[in-house]
Amino acid sequence: MSGTILITGATSGFGHATAKLFAKNGWKVIGTGRRAERLAALKDEIGGAFHGMVFDITDEAAMASEFAALPAEFQEIDVLVNNAGLALGTATAPNVPLKDWHTMVNTNITGLLNITHHLLPILIERRGMIVNLSSVAAHWPYAGGNVYAGTKAFLRQFSLGLRSDMHGKGVRVTSIEPGMCETEFTVVRTGGDQSASDTLYKGVNPILPEDIANTIQWVASQPKHININSIELMPVNQSFAGFQVHRDV
Known part of the structure; x- marks a missing residue:
């Protein structure tokens, strides 16, 4: 199977690895991100099979402008990978700046809804x-x-809701749910602290971006009558902890 795939957050991590893997397998790839220089580097690496779209997914007007300028050969989009997102801070709720909560909601939810809603008509058509x-x-x-x-x-939950709403339309929806993955995630979360990231993943043998890219490729390669509802995956060295119990003194 091949076609055209759009990947949000293609400038690093999962998105970057997925763009390279799908291009290698004969797909046309659209990558979005805020860092134009990284998208340009990806274009240099992949070549004519790649088109970069520079915008922040929380900016609906900028997104619409980029789609209006999308070259004809990239307009028939078959797969949307909603990858862009972030975590900010590790503090407990009373100590988190409210703006960090707003940024996470605006990026991880509102931005994702913007691009999904925009592309639903073509995804249904195709x-x-x-x-x-x-x-x-x-x-x-x-x-x-x-x-x-x-x-x-x-x-x-949105993925499950989309599956219900797409009933009978032939559109497949998958939620991929990874555990510990070594990307820029912890560096961003800690405000640029590379040492915190190195400490967190030391000795863990964590999931890598290429592992998630392979998982996405496997999902997309399934026959059209098969929907993978969800995949939860963790490194072998990560497992489940017990409940916390606090005792009053």
């Missing part, structure tokens, strides 16, 4: 596919997860 990058945080709470985990739980 009996296409939507792959949403959720997280194990959608299922398993942890201190400091608060709004980030909430946005990923929304994304899982």
